[in-house]
Amino acid sequence: MDYQAILEQIRSDITPHLGQGKVASYIPALASADPHDFAMSLHLINGESFHTGLSDKPFSIQSISKVFMYEMALSLFEESILSRVNVEPSGNPFNSLIQLEYENGIPRNPFINPGAIVIADMLTSHFGDNADQSILQYFQNSSDNFSIHIDTQIALSERQSGFRNYALAHLMKSFGNITNEIDNVLHTYFNACSICANTIQLSRCMLHLANHGVDPVTNNKLLSAEHAKRINALMLTCGHYDASGEFAYKIGLPGKSGVGGGIVAIVPNVMSIAVYSPSLNHHGNSLIGTMALELFIRYSGHTIF
Amino acid sequence: MDYQAILEQIRSDITPHLGQGKVASYIPALASADPHDFAMSLHLINGESFHTGLSDKPFSIQSISKVFMYEMALSLFEESILSRVNVEPSGNPFNSLIQLEYENGIPRNPFINPGAIVIADMLTSHFGDNADQSILQYFQNSSDNFSIHIDTQIALSERQSGFRNYALAHLMKSFGNITNEIDNVLHTYFNACSICANTIQLSRCMLHLANHGVDPVTNNKLLSAEHAKRINALMLTCGHYDASGEFAYKIGLPGKSGVGGGIVAIVPNVMSIAVYSPSLNHHGNSLIGTMALELFIRYSGHTIF
C-alpha cells in the first residue's frame, strides 16, 4: 500500500477544515498553539515510516502520557493495580469528581485524570521524587530518541491552574487512595503531562504496542504480550473520555488523545500512528486529528474487526 | 489448531466451578435453569464447527437479541439511528434510569435496556405489529436454521415482571423518544428477548460478524462491512453492561452476554463463539461462560490486538 500517497491525500482532504474547533485555552502554552498546524506520522513494524505536515514540530502530549504511565505501573505492579484503578469506561468528562465520590475514590480507569493521578502516586512511591524523570526515560527508551523532553513552563502553568486536579487528588486522599504528599504526586503528574514530542517521535514510541510489547526495530521488550493487549483494549474502551464509544464505532482502532491536539492509534501487527492538530471538538479531542484517522481507515481499509 | 481438544480442555477446567454464581431468578423460566449446565460452540469461517457439552439444549438468549435488533435497525436506518440511540459505554447497570433522565431520554447505547427499547420502537414503526416475527426471521436467516423460536411463556413472564422496562419506556416517551404505543413496543422487545436457541445455532448466527457481514457458508450478505465493524466495536465497548471494560481488558474480543447465561464472541476473520452456563456473576454475566472465554483466549492465543 502506498502509505505516503494516503497521507498526502488525507492532508489535502483536511486542509479546508483547518481552523475549525477550538484550541485548549486553560494555559497560555496551549492557547497559543496555531489552529492551522497539522502533522501525521506512521511507523510500520517492518521499520518503515511515513510522515506529512509539521511532523518535526514538538507539542505537548498531555493525556497521551497516561498510556505510558499505565504501561510502567502495569509492569511494576501487575494485577494488584486493579485494586486502586478500575478498567471500565467512565461515561463522564475526564475531570469529573462525581463518579469518584460515588465509587469511594477508586477511579474508573487510568486514562481519566483521577486514574492517572493514582498511577502517578504509585510511580512516585516506586521511583521517589524523580518519578517524572523515570517516566521521561521510559518515553525516550520506547522511542529510541532522547530529544523528547519535559516542558517545565507548561508544567508550571498546569500546576497554577490545576484546581480540579488538586480537588481530585484531595478527594482520593480522603478515601485513602493517595499515599504520598499531594504536591509530590501532582508534580509527577503535571510533569508527565508536559512531555513534548513531535508526531515522528510519538508514533515511534507507540510501535511496541503494534507488536505485542516488543519494539520491532530494537527488539527491546517493553511489555509482555498480555500487557500490550490490555493496554490496547483500554485504549479502545477508554482512550477518548466520554467519546470513547464514538471513536471505537467510527474508527475502530485502539487510540489515545491529548488536549494538546495529539492522538495516537495502533493497527495491531501493522503499525502505530500519531496525528497532531491543536483545535479540539467539544469532547476535548483533536477535531482534525479525528477526521484524519477516519480518512486513514477509509483509505487503508485497516481494521481490527 | 485442534479446537476440539481446546474445547474439551476448557470443559474439564470449568467443571469444578459449575454451580458457582447465581441463576437469574426474576422469572420462573430462568430461575429453573440448572446451574450445572454448560455448552460451548465454535463456527469457523471455513465452515468447520466444534462443540462441547449441552450444545443442542436451547436456552433464552435474552440480551444477545439486542445485537441482532441493532443490526436490523442499522441496515434500515443507517446513521440516522444515532439521533435516537448513542454508542457510548454507559458505566451504569443495564436498567438504570438515572443517565437517561440526565441525558433527555437518549440512551447511551443499544445494548442496555433503554437503547434496545428504542430500537424495538424503530423496528415496530417499520415492521408493524409483527416486528417480533421479523426479528425471529432475521435470526433464522442468519443461522440458516428455522428451529430457533420465541418462547411465549418467557415473554409473558418478562412482561408481568417488567416494571423497570415499563418505567424506562414511559420515561423515554415523556422525552418524545418512543413513537409507538408502549405496549406494542414492549411486545416487540419482550418477544425478541425470549428467543431461544442452543449454542450451535447461536454461534452459527454470529458467523457473518467474523466475516465482514457476509455469511461465509451461504454467501448471504447480512450487513455491509462497515456496519459489521461497527457492531463488533459496539460489542467490545458496550457488550457487557458495566463490566464491558473488564471483558475487553481480560478477554479482548467483541462479545455480548445475556442474563439467560449465554455469551457470544467474535474472532474477526476466524470464527464466532457461543457459550452457555446459566449461573451469573454479580454484573449479570455468565460466570462460567466468562471463565470459558478467558481459557479459550489463553489456549488459542486468538486476539484482535
Added chain:
Amino acid sequence: MDYQAILEQIRSDITPHLGQGKVASYIPALASADPHDFAMSLHLINGESFHTGLSDKPFSIQSISKVFMYEMALSLFEESILSRVNVEPSGNPFNSLIQLEYENGIPRNPFINPGAIVIADMLTSHFGDNADQSILQYFQNSSDNFSIHIDTQIALSERQSGFRNYALAHLMKSFGNITNEIDNVLHTYFNACSICANTIQLSRCMLHLANHGVDPVTNNKLLSAEHAKRINALMLTCGHYDASGEFAYKIGLPGKSGVGGGIVAIVPNVMSIAVYSPSLNHHGNSLIGTMALELFIRYSGHTIF
C-alpha cells in the same frame, strides 16, 4: 389590622406584573388559563375572611391536593407511613426519577410526585376504587363546602400526557413500593390532582392547619395537633419542590404550590391564605402568587420566626 386594605394594596402592586412568567402548557386545560387572572383570600381563625380579585373562580389545584392526601394517610397510617415515604427535602425537580433509583424506590417526601403516588397507593388500598371520591369528600368536609369537584376532563388529559408519572409508578413498583395496579393508583392520583376550587374554598380548607388540626368554625377535628404540626413543617421544608428553601428564606410560612397557579400558606394561630395566578416561574410555582405572598409578609409583618 386592616386585612382588606392589605389585599387591595397587594392587588394594586402586582397588577403591572400580570402576564409575566408562563402558564403550564402540558395539558390544554392549564394552557388555556388567562395569565392575567389573580385572586387572593384569607380566612382568620376567628371566622372572618377577606378576598380580592377573582376569588370565586375555580382553578385546578394540582399539587395542593398532595397536602390533603398526606393528611388523610397520616391520620390512617400514623408513623408507619415513614417506611414508604420519607420527609426530607429532595433538592430535585418534582418529577425526577434519579433520587428514587438511588434510594431504592422510597420517595424523599410526599409533596413530590413519586411521594404522592405512594400516598395514592396507600389510600387506594384503604378506600378501594373510590379513593378519589374519599379524597374529594375530605376536601369538601374541610372546607365546609360541597361545590368543590373533580374536573374529569383535566384528569383525562393528565393521564394521557402523564408518561413521567407512569414511569415513576413503574419504577417504584419494581422496588415493591406500589401494591395496587398502577392504573388504579394513577386514577386516584390524577383525579386528586384535578380537584377544582377557588381561593375562597381553598383558604377555607386549610384553616384547620392554622389551628392545630381543628376547624375553628365548625369545631371539626380533622387532625391531631401533632399531625397538624408535621404537615406545616413539611410544607415549610418541601412545599415548593426545588425552590422550597427560597420560599422559606423569603416568605417563611408553611405553604404549598400547584402547577395550576395556586399557592396556599399558613400563619399558625392566625389564618390560612390562598392565592391564585396561573403564570409560573421557572421552578413551576406561581410567579405572581409568590410575589403576593412576599408583599403580604411585608405589609402584615406576620412570621413564624
Added chain:
Amino acid sequence: MDYQAILEQIRSDITPHLGQGKVASYIPALASADPHDFAMSLHLINGESFHTGLSDKPFSIQSISKVFMYEMALSLFEESILSRVNVEPSGNPFNSLIQLEYENGIPRNPFINPGAIVIADMLTSHFGDNADQSILQYFQNSSDNFSIHIDTQIALSERQSGFRNYALAHLMKSFGNITNEIDNVLHTYFNACSICANTIQLSRCMLHLANHGVDPVTNNKLLSAEHAKRINALMLTCGHYDASGEFAYKIGLPGKSGVGGGIVAIVPNVMSIAVYSPSLNHHGNSLIGTMALELFIRYSGHTIF
C-alpha cells in the same frame, strides 16, 4: 412553666440512653469525648436561664459556627450573597462534591461545608488574615462573654485530616467561586469550626435569634429582623444536613447541629436552647441531643406551627 423541672425530667429520661451512638472519630480531640457527657441550657428573652448537666464544660461547636459566619456575611453583603451560596436544602451529606460539580461550584446552602467555605472566603476578603478573630469576637459579643475561644489544637487536627474540605475548596476555585488563597480560606474555616463553648455560652449567643436580631439582655442589635428571620428559616430547612426534614418534622424548631455533639435551637419570641452530648446518630447529629429536644417539645408544648 417550670423549665428547671422540665430540664431535670429530660435529663432523667435520657440517662439510660447515654453511650448509644458513636462519637466523631476523625480527629483525636473529638474521638476522646466522653459519650456519657450531657448538658442542656435555656436562655429566655426575659433574661432568665436554666441549665442541667455539664453546662459549664466547653466543647467544640464545629458546624454551629456556620450560623454565625452566615450572620456576619449576610449583614455585610446582604442579598448579593445569594449569587455565591444558595439557600436550598441539599439532600446530600455535608461534605459531598457531587451536587457542587453539577451546579457549577455554587453550594446549595451556607450550612453544608462548601457553603461555609465560600462564606469563609467572603469574610477573609473583608477582614483579611484575621477573619477568624473577627468571627470569634462576633461570638464573644453575641454571648456577652469573652471566655469563648478557638482551640488551635483542634484546628490543626482539622487541617491535617481535612482532605475533603481541601477538595471542596479546590473544586469551587476551579469554578471561580473562591477568590482568596485556599490555605487562607481554610485557615478561617477550620479556626471558626474549632471555637469552643459550653451550653450556657452557646444558648446565650443564640438569644438574639429568638428576639428578631436584638439581644434582649444588652439591647445590642446584632441583625435586622428580616435577617434574623432568614437565619431561622435556613436553620429549619438546612440545619441538619440530610436529616433537616426529619428534624423539622419531629421537632419543628429552627436549629443547627455540629459534629462535636452540640445542637442549638430557637423558640421564636421565647427562648434559645443549647444541648450537648457527643455521641452521634448516623446522620452525624447528636443522638441524645436530638432526643432531648424531642422531649423538650413534648413537655413544654412549644412550637412555631
